[in-house]
Amino acid sequence: MYKTLLFEQEGRIATLTLNRPDAMNAMDETMMEELAELLEDLKENKSIQVLIIKGEGRAFSAGGDIKAMLNDENPLDIDAAMDYLTRIALNLYTLPQITIASVHGAAAGLGFSMVLGCDIIIAEENSKLAMNFIGIGLIPDGGGHFFLKERVGIPKAKQLMWSGQLFNGKEAQKLGLVDEVAPDGAGHATAAAYAQKLIESPVAAMITSKEILHLSKIHDLQAILKGESKGQSAMRKTADHKEGIQAFVEKRKPTFKGE
Template sequence: MYNTLRLEKEGRVATLTLNRPEAMNSMNEIMMQELAVCLESLKEDTAIQVLLLKGEGRAFSAGGDIKAMLDTENPFNIEEAMEYVSRIALALYTLPQITIASVHGAAAGLGFSMVLGCDIVIAEENSKLAMNFIGIGLVPDGGGHFFLKERVGVPKAKQLIWSGQLLKGIEAKELGLVDEVASDGLGWATATSYAQKLLQSPIAAMIASKQILHASKIEELQSILEQEAITQTAMRKTADHIEGISAFVAKRKPAFTGQ
């Protein structure tokens, strides 16, 4: 059904796997579109009460696909991409399931925004989490501003966005960005065990509480997503973004000028 994802359902649990392991599950337009469609379809599936998210291969997701951004033959449509990204964040936040992110390897940029949009985040000790849009002259998208602020508050969110700091699982837990840390190699086992505990709980009441708490924030998330889309489209045209991308590809330090 999907080219870049795998969705499996078993009883009351669904597992959504990002499946571009050859590209560290970086998100091209196809994956963004498929994620939006997939998550929106789960909004209608009330038989599923827990959704597990993971990445195939050696990472959760390296974020947006930078190679796709540089492809001149098939130009990256930023306006279309931002529409998909906004749909992903909104669907994820309003799902009638408890969502669990299982993080191993990298969860960066848009991948990290998705992780933070989940109800429960389980990360392996040496996983690498970063809101690293700043390194290529961009702002967080996928609700990154909203989800970070919800987790750590505005002052700390600004520091993390501005620094693009790379955090290991343990450091991320100390900041409140991660709920549980698992030993390396045991993230998925920990996540599935957590899902089983939820199924043995009065989970309908838990989901109802989630929906009550999220309901008053939906408008704010929508507003932030609109602002992220407008700003990201503008940032894509800046000299700093072009320099950031060039430096990333050439593996050199960027020389930003604030333009």
């Protein structure tokens, strides 16, 4: 049993639901650990050929749990967190299933990294997608650098990471960040229909093509994850990060100094 996830299998289709709705599915250390373990288990499960990933409640995921970052009594272990995120990104990228992200509400920061790691991305019209780590003086993690550049190329990836810009479903689709846009409220139904269509196709051939295409990129992903772990640990110690967090809590514009 998982504390922060729901997992259901129906035939060859499974659904993984991020389940911290009161926190907009923000990822705390428990969710990171459970995601790493679940995705590792899925790598050995040949009975599942399509995996839908979605969020419970009002959002896909608001990203990393900022409240956990501010908890002085039980502070976030950044090294342990980065280890979990490395495992999540590598396992997600190498899953022997076709993965579909079903996005409604916010998919921000770490939540957006996970969305971008999926093979197919379906977002509702008024979903809110952003690689917005920059707002609190951090860098993308969870493979965000890799997955974003795979989608849009390095020059555009830099612009999106540095701006932290927010996009709705249609805007994200124009940039190539999203494959299909669904009406508000119909995201999961659209993803389920897409999954059924895949199951009625020669999906074993699709999975094999995915494995071949991803095989040549694994070393690249591993190198980026190593860089993210080192870089994020360093960014967590900066004055800009502390100012970004404080400004977020106080609901004001941060004053960054590049330190």
